[in-house]
Amino acid sequence: MILASSSDFSYKSKLHQQDNLLETIFNRITLPTFVLDQNHTIVFWNHALEQLTSHNKNNMIGTQNQWMAFYASKRPTLADLIIEGGKDDAVSHFYKNKYRKSPLIEDAFEAEDFFPDIGGKGEWLSFTAASIKDENGNVIGAIETLLNISVTKQSQIALKESEERYKQLSITDNLTGLYNKRHFTERLMTELERAHRYDQHFSLCLIDLDNFKQMNDNYGHLFGDQILAEFGCIIKKNLRNSDTAYRYGGEEFVIILPGSLLDGSRVVANRIRVDLVEKIFLCDDDQNPITLTASFGITVSSSEDSKIEELIRRADKALYLAKKTGKNKVESLVTSVLSAGSP
Structure with a gap:
């Protein structure tokens, strides 16, 4: 029969005490x-x-x-x-x-x-x-x-979502759901810088609803707001993922079409134009169907453009031409550099 020494028991007792102490510490x-x-x-x-x-x-x-x-x-x-x-x-x-x-x-x-x-x-x-x-x-x-x-x-996620919502609201026109004029200016500057850096082009399309002031006078501003909101939906429906649309002011709208030249941007503009022509509006005070048209002015960025104002001015001239020559149409104006390079 082998008997353990008192030192063995003492050692095991100390180990057991240490284990208990560690467990107590971890549980505390x-x-x-x-x-x-x-x-x-x-x-x-x-x-x-x-x-x-x-x-x-x-x-x-x-x-x-x-x-x-x-x-x-x-x-x-x-x-x-x-x-x-x-x-x-x-x-x-x-x-x-x-x-x-x-x-x-x-x-x-x-x-x-x-x-x-x-x-x-x-x-x-x-x-x-x-x-x-x-x-x-x-x-x-x-x-x-x-x-x-x-x-x-x-809390961090909620704050980030709140910041994103606030940012989105700050750049969005609350009536049409399109981006607002301030964001348009920022985005157009970015697109022009990118076009110069990578030797690319983009189109700018200005849109004006024809005879909208008369429509407002005849049917009231609430009906006018309804038209603006629905026209915003028509614009968004016809854009590519890369295109962005803005309410430029009043009944004026603008679209930036990255990588798009005249032919492509005219296709988009005409789709929007036709969809609007075919849209029937009804005013609560007058159940007679009401139709509306819009005029479009398109230009394409050029290496000659050093400021966004040059692009806007050119698109505005094309829009003026569409208005002057009958409305409900798409006109375009490009720089001499682009004209010379056209086939």
Whole structure:
């Protein structure tokens, strides 16, 4: 019969006390925390993590099921990747554009991600994983701490959406839903700079509703607003994704058509013109059908254009020609450089 010495019992007692102390410490940490050994087995799973994930420590400690608390299918956690060497390409594969190296702890990583399987509606978590090393510098495990940042993240998202809505409202005409004149000026300057830089062209189309003032006088401004709003819809329906339309002022509209020369822009203008001609408007005070037409003036950017005013002036002259020669038509005017280059 072999009897253990009192020193053996004393050593085991100290180890047991240390384990209990570590468990107490981890459970007093308010950050959800878990620890893995070098075999990816869970050795600690604290109370805060139980509350976050609804996974009881008794079901987790001693297993390699840490993934189940965070993901719908098996995959490594950040702590697992640390144990496997913490290589950038491996971390990037699972947390692309969502992680960074910790500025505080060498060989540790920090990340943020949305976990749809945590809680009723999912949670945003910030988490840090670092290696645990022995006295010789060998990795013997990893620790990962997590922080629920859902409230902060949702506030950031709401603020960003609010800023986007405000920006959109600030550049949009609220009657027609088209962009407003201020945004047109900014966009036209950008398009002219781009055209010069890449030796490209774009078309500018000015539109004016024919006899709109008389329509307003006869049927009232509310009916006039209805016409403007519906004409805005007609314009948007006929644009390419790259084209942008603006309410220039009153009953005047303007379209920027990137990469489009005269033939292409005339096709777009005529589609809009025909759709308007075929549109029947009805005023509440008068059930007789009302029709309307529009005139169009088109120009194409040129290397000679140094200011946006030159383009606008040229398109305006083409529009004036359309008005003067009968209305309900599309006219164009280009520079001598473009005319000389035309076939």
